[in-house]
Amino acid sequence: MIMEIKEFIENFADQFDEIDASVLKPETVFHELDGYTSLVALLIITMIDEEYDVTVTGDDMKKQVTIGDLYNLVSSRL
Numbered sequence: 001m002i003m004e005i006k007e008f009i010e011n012f013a014d015q016f017d018e019i020d021a022s023v024l025k026p027e028t029v030f031h032e033l034d035g036y037t038s039l040v041a042l043l044i045i046t047m048i049d050e051e052y053d054v055t056v057t058g059d060d061m062k063k064q065v066t067i068g069d070l071y072n073l074v075s076s077r078l
Contacts, residue, residue, distance in 0.1 A: 003052060003078060008071045011051055015043040026068030048074055 005026055013021035016035050030036060041061050048056050054077045056070075064070040 003071070003075055005068070005071050008074070009067060011047055012044060012067055012070075015040055015047055024067060026066060026071065028067045029065055030067050030070070031065070044070075052078060054078060 009024045009026075010021045012030070013019050013024055016033070018035060019033060041058065045056050045058070045061065048054050052074055054074050056074065056077075060073060061070075064073055
């Protein structure tokens with residue numbers, strides 16, 4: 001399965017109430033986004049599991065800095 005970064009960013013943005021995918025880039029530091037909470041982190045983990053059938057832990061989320069880092073982690077586990 002090939003995953004596109006654009007699609008990943010759109011799915012990522014869908015986990016937030018008020019973030020448009022068009023403002024997010026692979027370089028975006030997601031921990032600094034308005035509205036990023038532990039609940040949103042869980043939503044992102046769930047989305048990754050459902051959309052890509054990849055398991056990501058809370059520790060994995062803490063270790064990734066940018067959306068691109070998270071994308072690369074998920075890609076490496078596909």
